[in-house]
Each structure stands twice: as C-alpha cells, then as structure tokens.
Amino acid sequence: MTASWIDPFEDAHIERLVAQYGSPLLIVDCQRARAQYKKLAKALPGVDLHYALKPLPHPAIVRTMLSLGGWLDLATTGEVQLAQRLGADPRRCIHTHPIKRDQDIRNALAAGVTVFVADNPDEVRKFRRYRDKAELLLRVSFRSPGVVSDLSRKFGCEPQDALELARLAASLGVKLRGLSFHVGSQAPDAGMHVQAIEVCTALLAAARREKLGPLDTLDIGGGFPIDYVEAVADIGRFCAPIRKALKAVPKRVRVIAEPGRFISGPSAVAVSRVMGRAQRGGAWWYYLDDGVYGSYSGQVFDHGRYPVRSLRKGPMQPSVLAGPTCDSIDVVAEGVPMPRLREGDIVVGAAMGAYTWASASEFNFFPKATVVSVNETPGDKGSVLEL
Numbered sequence: 001m002t003a004s005w006i007d008p009f010e011d012a013h014i015e016r017l018v019a020q021y022g023s024p025l026l027i028v029d030c031q032r033a034r035a036q037y038k039k040l041a042k043a044l045p046g047v048d049l050h051y052a053l054k055p056l057p058h059p060a061i062v063r064t065m066l067s068l069g070g071w072l073d074l075a076t077t078g079e080v081q082l083a084q085r086l087g088a089d090p091r092r093c094i095h096t097h098p099i100k101r102d103q104d105i106r107n108a109l110a111a112g113v114t115v116f117v118a119d120n121p122d123e124v125r126k127f128r129r130y131r132d133k134a135e136l137l138l139r140v141s142f143r144s145p146g147v148v149s150d151l152s153r154k155f156g157c158e159p160q161d162a163l164e165l166a167r168l169a170a171s172l173g174v175k176l177r178g179l180s181f182h183v184g185s186q187a188p189d190a191g192m193h194v195q196a197i198e199v200c201t202a203l204l205a206a207a208r209r210e211k212l213g214p215l216d217t218l219d220i221g222g223g224f225p226i227d228y229v230e231a232v233a234d235i236g237r238f239c240a241p242i243r244k245a246l247k248a249v250p251k252r253v254r255v256i257a258e259p260g261r262f263i264s265g266p267s268a269v270a271v272s273r274v275m276g277r278a279q280r281g282g283a284w285w286y287y288l289d290d291g292v293y294g295s296y297s298g299q300v301f302d303h304g305r306y307p308v309r310s311l312r313k314g315p316m317q318p319s320v321l322a323g324p325t326c327d328s329i330d331v332v333a334e335g336v337p338m339p340r341l342r343e344g345d346i347v348v349g350a351a352m353g354a355y356t357w358a359s360a361s362e363f364n365f366f367p368k369a370t371v372v373s374v375n376e377t378p379g380d381k382g383s384v385l386e387l
C-alpha cells in the first residue's frame with residue numbers, strides 16, 4: 001500500500017475511527033475489496049465478474065467494483081435502485097432473482113436492466129409480455145449438501161427439465177441468453193462448479209441445436225470461499241478445476257460469475273465495545289454493544305464463525321462474549337481466549353463484510369452498527385454511510 005492508503009484493520013486506525021464515529025462500527029475497506037476483485041479476476045481469467053450486492057449492499061463497494069470495470073448482480077428492486085442511484089450502466093447489470101413480482105420486472109426494465117433469471121414455467125410466462133425487451137438466463141439446480149448454504153434447494157430447475165423450459169421460452173418468443181447456476185455459498189471445493197459447468201455446457205449445445213435462442217452466456221454464480229475461523233484454499237488453487245472445466249466451453253459463450261462473499265467478506269471488520277462485565281460460572285462474561293441481532297447475525301443466518309480479538313493485550317483466559325440484548329441467544333462466543341477486559345475496551349471481529357450487517361436488526365432498540373468506508377480513493381480516511 002502507498003502512503004495515501006490507510007490500513008483500517010490496524011489497532012491505531014480502529015481506535016481513531018471508534019473515537020470519531022463511536023461503536024458499534026462496521027469498517028469497510030475499499031482497498032481490500034479492490035484486492036479481492038483482482039485476485040478473483042486473476043483466478044478466473046476471461047470471466048466477467050458481477051458483484052452480488054446481497055451480502056453487503058454498500059455504495060462505496062459498488063462504486064469500487066464499477067471503477068474496476070466490474071459488473072453487478074442485482075436481485076431486488078432496492079438493489080436496482082441503488083445501482084441506478086450510483087450511475088451504474090444498466091447493461092452491466094443482471095437481475096438474478098428467480099422469483100419476481102411483475103412490478104419488480106417492470107422496475108428493472110424501467111432502469112434499463114434487461115437480463116433476468118427464471119427457473120420454472122410460471123416465471124418464464126411472466127416474460128411473454130416483455131419479450132421485446134427482456135432476455136432470460138434459465139437457472140439450473142445442482143444440489144450441494146456439503147455447503148454451508150445450499151442455494152439449489154430453494155431455486156433452480158432440475159437439469160433434466162431445463163430443455164423443456166427452454167422450449168417453453170422459445171415458444172413464447174422470449175429470447176434465451178443462456179444458463180445460470182449457484183452451487184451454494186462458501187463452497188468447500190470446486191467440484192460442484194465443475195459438474196455444473198459440464199452439464200450446462202451440454203445443455204447449451206442441445207438447446208442451440210434446437211435453435212431455442214442465442215444461448216451465448218454461462219453464469220457460474222458465486223460460492224467462492226473465504227477464510228473465517230477455519231482457513232480455506234487460496235482462490236487461485238480453488239479455481240484451478242474451474243479454469244480447466246471452462247476450457248471445454250465454446251469460445252462464443254460468454255462466461256460470467258456472481259461473487260458476493262468473496263469480495264465483501266474480507267473487506268470489513270466489526271468493531272464493538274464492552275458495555276459491562278460479570279463473572280458467571282467461573283468465567284468472565286463481557287457484554288458488547290454488538291451481537292447476534294446486529295453484525296453477528298451471520299452466526300445465525302449464515303452459520304458464520306468469525307475470528308474475534310480484543311485490542312487490549314494481556315494473559316488470556318477462556319471468556320464469553322455476549323451481545324447487548326436481553327435475549328439468551330445473544331451470545332457471540334463462549335470459551336474464547338480473551339485478556340481481562342474493562343468497560344469501553346474494543347473487540348474486533350474479522351471477515352465480517354458478508355451476510356453480517358446486511359441481515360442485522362435493531363431488536364431491543366440496539367441500533368445497527370454505523371458503517372464507515374475508507375480507501376475508496378487515495379486519502380479517504382473515512383466516510384459514514386447515510387441511508
């Protein structure tokens with residue numbers, strides 16, 4: 001990093017930001033988001049990366065992705081409006097929610113977004129009236145019982161039903177751009193991506209033989225994993241089998257991906273402070289001003305286990321970190337080594353950009369963390385997200 005960038009994950013900068021903005025705080029580092037994008041782009045050469053807003057719909061990250069020449073993956077009217085407000089070129093955006101209200105389709109079309117996803121006959125029929133403007137990717141399901149969140153149970157058509165769905169779209173005059181899949185987030189390895197690429201490549205060829213559409217796009221979704229308490233393979237190594245599988249995809253097919261977690265996850269830390277403490281059952285309990293109803297909501301919804309540390313140094317003892325609410329489920333970590341903390345001490349959770357603040361609530365009137373982004377441009381030492 002050059003002198004004009006700060007490292008907001010260093011203790012001194014965390015202390016400065018908490019002094020300036022209070023706690024709880026989510027510090028979003030655009031420089032790390034940039035580095036993640038570049039790492040994935042290098043691991044998947046020739047694949048156009050559409051940043052999925054869902055895990056962290058933060059304007060500074062979206063702008064950072066756009067400034068790198070990235071594309072966007074939008075799934076709701078709110079995400080479409082955010083992209084529009086930031087001046088994103090709608091031709092660089094796709095709408096990937098497999099189930100939409102007519103109004104959602106119209107909102108996206110009005111914003112200039114024309115590529116949509118469908119995975120069943122009723123949804124395909126919704127596009128008949130928009131066939132002059134809208135184009136479809138058909139989402140295919142590949143079950144991954146091993147992944148943390150299996151997105152192919154809720155969405156996607158069975159591979160053996162995909163051709164019939166493509167025939168339906170063609171018969172309605174809806175333009176078929178291609179196929180998509182999402183093997184599930186935080187994939188343990190690339191095995192399911194590879195299998196899905198092979199099956200979809202064959203399906204694309206079969207659908208093209210029947211002249212069902214241009215069928216020139218393959219969307220390989222997200223799922224690219226990051227380090228939490230448990231480390232994962234480096235992304236270059238993780239993607240090696242995917243690179244190999246993509247060699248068999250015809251050149252005329254544009255390959256795109258929808259990374260969310262991989263971009264935003266490592267790009268933020270959650271900073272909280274000790275509100276009070278008590279000794280219970282022989283262990284120290286520290287009550288933080290952020291917890292599982294807040295930025296640590298990913299522990300419930302995303303099955304996340306985040307590395308936590310305190311800025312205070314000292315001899316460690318197994319301790320309990322609890323959230324601020326009056327609910328017993330609101331415990332962040334038990335048996336976690338911590339020095340003897342005091343009121344006001346700072347505790348930092350790492351890898352907390354994805355599926356954390358985005359799913360936080362204000363239960364018990366404890367406000368969601370203030371979000372501060374840094375390093376969007378050289379010299380950017382912090383600006384607060386105004387919603």
Ligand SMILES: *Cc1c(COP(=O)(O)O)cnc(C)c1O
Pocket residue numbers: 052054055073075096097182184185186221222223224258259260261262
């Ligand atoms: C959530 C989601 C993503 C992002 O997935 P990650 O595993 O976080 O990369 C991408 N595409 C769709 C359709 C999604 O629902």
